[in-house]
Amino acid sequence: MVPGDERVDELLPESTASWTREGRGEDDQTLEENWLFRMRRERFRSRTSGRVHGFYVMHLADAVNVVALTPDRQLVLVRQFRAGSARDSLETPGGLLEAGEKALEAGPRELLEETGYAGDAPLLLGTVWSNPSIMTSRSTTIVVPNVRRVAEPRLDPYEELVVELVPARAIPEMIRDGRIDHSLVVGGLLWWLWSEAGAAPGA
Missing domain, CATH: 3.10.450 (Nuclear Transport Factor 2; Chain: A,)
Known part of the structure; x- marks a missing residue:
């Protein structure tokens, strides 16, 4: 299946x-x-x-994106090649859910596999349809606070990632100037920034 x-x-x-x-x-x-x-x-x-x-x-399958935040307020991002755009993309860690897996389980697993980082219990931000015009997949964004490097990344054979730490305060500008331009990643980061600001729905 x-x-x-x-x-x-x-x-x-x-x-x-x-x-x-x-x-x-x-x-x-x-x-x-x-x-x-x-x-x-x-x-x-x-x-x-x-x-x-x-x-x-x-x-x-559904996917998960992880906003991983270190104690000194840096985000753990990954840079990897994307065949659709034929170029490298700076993104939050993430991946597809395995059969029967929940986003709050898959997110920390993907984070550890891709970056070697782990942290506190994950928090759910929300879920959107990835591209409802053609795909059945939904994408969930979670936050993992207080992450630290605890292991070496365990990548798939054809997975090549570079881990980058970015100050949280730099994220809005990186979205505006296009350094972060993966639509699902941008949506998840905006959701996180909104939650960080303590904005109420409709604000």
């Missing part, structure tokens, strides 16, 4: 959606399947017009 497939029913609340799945999916088609994702063409019918249309849907 491709990660994320077990959540299909939850991801498609047809009782509230303006488009509903056409039939029982017998005309849907898997176009590509590998260890990471399943790409499918799935047919839906509009409740308004009755038209049927095939949508491309990538079934991908």
Whole structure:
């Protein structure tokens, strides 16, 4: 089973959606399947017009991003190559959830594996859809306070990361000038900055 497939029913609340799945999916088609994702063409019918249309849907596991903060208020970031942009990207540590895993479990695991850092109990900031136009994946941002280097990173064979410590006060400027430009990372960091400022919802 491709990660994320077990959540299909939850991801498609047809009782509230303006488009509903056409039939029982017998005309849907898997176009590509590998260890990471399943790409499918799935047919839906509009409740308004009755038209049927095939949508491309990538079934991908949920992800977690970790805002890891040291006692002297530096963020632990990682710089790594991203094939989509064909360049290196400065990001918060993170990765995909394993089957049955929760974000608050996956986040500290990914942080330790990628950077060798660990800290206090993680705190949940929130969850967003990664790209709901085409992906089933959601992305959760958590905060791990008081992190310290406790081990050597344990990277996958094709994973090449450089760990960078950045003062927390520098993050807003780094977002503004584009040094941090991964959309999900930016969203998570803005969420964290908002929480740091103690802003109430709607403020």
